[in-house]
Amino acid sequence: MNPRLSPTHCGTMFRAVFRLSATGARSLARSRPCYSAPSATRCYSHGKVETDEEFDARWVTYFSKPDIDGWELRKGMNTLIGYDLVPEAKILDSALRACRRLNDLASAIRILEAVKDKAGPHKDIYPYLIQELKPTLSELGISTPEELGIDKL
């Protein structure tokens, strides 16, 4: 069980990746406590621990591949959704642009649905992410599931 430590930077509301911790919600409205604690997807007793920034950068790079193919997109998204976190806006931005390169609007909408589901009981994460992604969504012409009405039955 990976202990989820709070990201760095007191005062700033959002930092790196949103970790979904079993101990409770970290509401975006609350400011972060100020201690430096690198979060990792793995806990090693030895070896370097990957920081949130490195994790984000790695995934942004993955989806930014210019000739990314459908399999890689699917694999990347399914893996990312498998992690115990909600991906940062910049990772999702990169993934949505990958969908654009692949001419796959359906997957782009699906990604937004998946991210909303991933946030679980933390209802404020998804609206924040949509707010952050608004420029990308309007640039690429992606409608959110809410705009299309498919978020309801």
Place this chain on the structure above:
Amino acid sequence: MALLYCHDTAIYIQTTIVFEVRERNKRDYFLSQGLKNKNLDCILLEQLVPKATLPVSVHPEVAGSVDMSQPLYWDRLDTPLPDRAYKEVLTAADKSLKQKEKGPWSQLSKEEKIALYRVTFRQTYAEMKQPSAEWKTVMGGVFFFLGFTGLVVWWQAAYVYPERPRTFTDEWKAKQLKRMLDMRINPIEGFSSKWDYEKGQWK
């Protein structure tokens, strides 16, 4: 290597050829490549092998034989993008939509976007997360079988168990207790230590 059975003769064909000609419309190619002799009455390997991915109109729940060697489609909350799109066989309308998808997405109407979504996916997340009434069936079944077990237990008590031994009567138990006290069973810390022998009562 795939085995093709034809009467008594077995013709061995490279597996790669079989996979290439899996679709029915390539049967002629297969015949022309593999079999020059038209008199051979052969069972094509593709008929021995379970059907390929079910056609679009068939619901995945239908118990047909699914070809597990092909990528499958499934709706899962933790797998947003399954191995293949839901609809593989596209209507002309779908095909034209797919063409339009290659252009700017802002030019697509809401209905078109929803149609594109439905081509690739069967259920939305909301539909996947729909609660079902299955729990009522489960609880009903549980209580039913508990009730049935209760009936069985009662019947056993009424018709199967032999008579109660006489040692269970109050009279016998009183005599037994007196005997135990007279014998001084566990007089230090146990049974008889709880009895006050002077006063003839429990302490």
